[in-house]
Amino acid sequence: MPSSxxxxxxxxxxxxxxxxxxxxxxxxxxxxxxxxxxEIESLGRQQQQELRNRLSILLGHLLRWEYQPKKRSHSWxxxxxxxRLDIADLLLDNPSFKAYFSEALTKxxxxxxxxVTAETELxxxxxxxxxxxxxxxxxxxxxxxxxxxxxxxxH
Numbered sequence: 001m002p003s004s005x006x007x008x009x010x011x012x013x014x015x016x017x018x019x020x021x022x023x024x025x026x027x028x029x030x031x032x033x034x035x036x037x038x039e040i041e042s043l044g045r046q047q048q049q050e051l052r053n054r055l056s057i058l059l060g061h062l063l064r065w066e067y068q069p070k071k072r073s074h075s076w077x078x079x080x081x082x083x084r085l086d087i088a089d090l091l092l093d094n095p096s097f098k099a100y101f102s103e104a105l106t107k108x109x110x111x112x113x114x115x116v117t118a119e120t121e122l123x124x125x126x127x128x129x130x131x132x133x134x135x136x137x138x139x140x141x142x143x144x145x146x147x148x149x150x151x152x153x154x155h
Contacts, residue, residue: 004032048104051090051097055108058083058138060115063127066145068120084139105131105138 004022008015015032022030061080065072091097097104109131117124137143 004030005035008032008035047090047094048097048100051087051094051100052104052108052111054083054087054090055104055138056111056115058087059109059112059131059133060119062133062138062145063112063116064120067116067122067126069146080144081141084141088139101135105135 002010004015004018007018015035019032019036022028058080061076061083065076065080091101112131113124113127116122116127133143133145137145
């Protein structure tokens with residue numbers, strides 16, 4: 001029978017099932033501790049990455065909303081709403097992220113700038129160097145920067 005480490009290297013799904021069974025059976029000595037630690041840490045990093053990705057998309061759309069008012073669309077509005085809901089869910093499921101939010105926001109804003117400059121063809125210098133939106137505004141269903149739009153009437 002292959003060792004847990006060999007199973008980990010050859011078939012990750014089988015390894016997860018094996019580790020789960022070993023945990024259920026309390027067979028502590030047979031657990032692949034080193035890889036379990038690595039995978040648990042990876043899960044936390046994945047959740048942080050998910051928050052940063054969603055923030056990047058949301059911030060990019062808020063910037064587009066503010067700086068390209070004539071191009072506003074229902075698609076942008078929908079993306080803003082969905083990202084806010086998903087971020088709220090992530091924060092609800094991971095309350096410790098509130099302490100990480102400032103760092104995530106800084107990283108996400110850099111990515112948002114890269115996205116928005118590529119999508120709009122506006123120069124980077126056109127946008128604020130630091131995120132112009134407060135935490136409460138970013139998640140506020142009623143906050144849409146810039147001029148009001150007819151698209152919001154069906155909100």
